[in-house]
Amino acid sequence: xxxxxxxxxxxxxxxxxxxxxxxxxxxxxxxxxxxxxxxxxxxxxxxxxxxxxxxxxxxxxxxxxxxxxxxxxxxxxxxxxxxxxxxxxxxxxxxxxxxxxxxxxxxxxxxxxxxxxxxxxxxxxxxxxxxxxxxxxxxxxxxxxxxxxxxxxxxxxxxxxxxxxxxxxxxxxxxxxxxxxxxxxxxxxxxxxxxxxxxxxxxxxxxxxxxxxxxxxxxxxxxxxxxxxxx
Ligand code: C5P
Numbered sequence: 001x002x003x004x005x006x007x008x009x010x011x012x013x014x015x016x017x018x019x020x021x022x023x024x025x026x027x028x029x030x031x032x033x034x035x036x037x038x039x040x041x042x043x044x045x046x047x048x049x050x051x052x053x054x055x056x057x058x059x060x061x062x063x064x065x066x067x068x069x070x071x072x073x074x075x076x077x078x079x080x081x082x083x084x085x086x087x088x089x090x091x092x093x094x095x096x097x098x099x100x101x102x103x104x105x106x107x108x109x110x111x112x113x114x115x116x117x118x119x120x121x122x123x124x125x126x127x128x129x130x131x132x133x134x135x136x137x138x139x140x141x142x143x144x145x146x147x148x149x150x151x152x153x154x155x156x157x158x159x160x161x162x163x164x165x166x167x168x169x170x171x172x173x174x175x176x177x178x179x180x181x182x183x184x185x186x187x188x189x190x191x192x193x194x195x196x197x198x199x200x201x202x203x204x205x206x207x208x209x210x211x212x213x214x215x216x217x218x219x220x221x222x223x224x225x226x227x228x229x230x231x
Pocket of ligand 1: 211
């Protein structure tokens with residue numbers, strides 16, 4: 001039994017039945033689950049409630065980004081579902097993030113509220129095109145600092161960014177890292193990947209892992225193996 005599972009499996013499925021069929025193979029003591037925009041849009045809150053009723057901790061990855069009142073109410077509604085973690089875009093600004101925090105507090109629940117800094121699909125040129133003059137690394141750091149100042153619990157970041165952020169933001173700040181590949185796994189469409197163990201050494205708090213587990217012929221065995229590697 002693992003006290004605080006660090007692996008968050010990305011449930012990147014188009015329909016709820018496929019997601020449920022896969023989840024039946026897992027053990028909530030060994031992992032948490034991430035539900036993103038595609039599955040949530042198709043399956044709705046009922047799926048989240050179903051996963052929670054099976055004792056899974058759920059990260060609702062909807063990356064809210066809107067005016068503060070709207071984000072506040074969206075975060076309140078998401079928190080009421082009983083999710084373990086939810087997120088917003090840090091580029092929505094301090095007022096939006098503070099409103100998000102207040103929305104979570106109104107729910108009476110206590111999920112982790114984190115932010116996305118710069119999407120890892122963005123490169124330097126794209127960042128400049130949307131009007132940010134500085135480097136990607138500087139923008140990630142400054143948005144992570146703003147996230148902490150706004151009272152949020154952490155950020156989503158690449159493992160490459162984790163050590164700088166861990167040093168700058170302290171040991172309590174939650175760093176959630178995708179782009180994780182066990183040594184024997186396919187890269188799929190990821191380019192800069194690190195192993196689960198390395199990501200934790202670099203300062204990650206939780207590891208988002210999708211296809212290496214969802215596409216495995218034996219998902220539970222793969223999950224157990226990765227957990228052993230990071231013990
Ligand atoms: O299958 P894979 O392990 O690549 O899935 C990673 C998950 O993390 C996907 O849900 C993907 O959208 C998400 N993600 C990512 N890179 C980011 C942010 C999120 O891969 N920078």
